[in-house]
Amino acid sequence: MKPSRTLATTGRVLSQVRHDPRTVALLLLVPSLLIGLVAWIFSDTTVFDSVGPAMIALFPFIVMFLVTSITTLRERRTGTLERLLSMPLGRGDLILGYTLAFGLLAVLQSSIAVLFAVTVCGLEVEGSVWLLVTVAVADAVLGTTLGLLASAFARTEFQVVQFMPVIVFPQILLGGIFLPRDQLPEVLRVISDWLPLSHAVDALNAVATGSEDAAYVLGELSIILAWIVGAVILGSITLRRRTP
Template identity: 65%
Template structure:
């Protein structure tokens, strides 16, 4: 990997996003609006305090997955990636550049969503606030790299949307939002251990409910980092030229 080439790719992607205000709004504002809507719906009830941490992981993850996968797919279909791959740029450099660009956007998104959840919506955090931010940022990076990987298997934007029931919805159902994972049937509980969003939700719930959550949260963060690196590598492996 050549950091200079990856950085140049990241700068190019960020310049493109800068000229697309709808994407910027979707990335930076929409997760906070959805979290705020949930807090408003369940105002004066304990429900938001119970599901709020999970929502802080869910909404940014879904948004980053969609935006990253669709944007990368458009680059593939328009021939931009094809032209770039004729240059002395490695596949991992390209994928790393996209990951850096959308990772930066995801980091800003996570900071906004975490701050909005705590200071505006009143989400209780029993542990340190920096742990909440750390998990939120790792979750955004996870959604970014998963979107990069998923874009290799879609030919149209509609097919990207079709990945939602196959890739994202099972993680939502088995992530521990509706029922604790240890109360699920043994097989489903075992499957949930291998789903990255489950570890995001577990970490955010620990931050919200445990005073000394750092050891448990950092263990989950390392697992999320492993998933992120794996998706990044798989994304570079599946990046191929369409013409010889």
């Protein structure tokens, strides 16, 4: 891999996204609007202070997964990836370039979502807001890399959506969003320990409530980063030039 090729891919992807206002709105605004909807639903209660951090993990993760996987698959179906890979551009350059491009968008998306949740929706944060933003960004980048990985195996946009029950839904159900993970049946709790979204939710809850120190949050963050790196490597290995 060469940095110049990776950055060229990053610039090309960002340029394409910039010329698609609907995608920009979906990436940057929809997660915040959904968080606002949840806050509105529980406006007369204190429930949002409990579920708000999990919503910050959930909505950006899902949006980044969908947008990244469908965008990558569309480029492969139209032959763009085949033309790019016929040039001196490696698969690693391509996957890392996509990761950086959507990672930059994830920084904006997560920052907007956290600030919206805190300033507009009134989410109480006992810990550092900047640490909350850092974990939220890592969570959104995780959705990006898992989306890239899913696109390597899908042949159509519909198949990408079919990957959600396999990759996304189990993480939502076991991630501590609906029930604290320590109250899950033992087998399900052990499984949830291996799911990256669980660690994102735990870290965001820890920062929001101030229940754990920074070392605990950084430990959870390191697990998320390990999943990101693993997804990038596996995506680079399994990426196909075009869809059969």
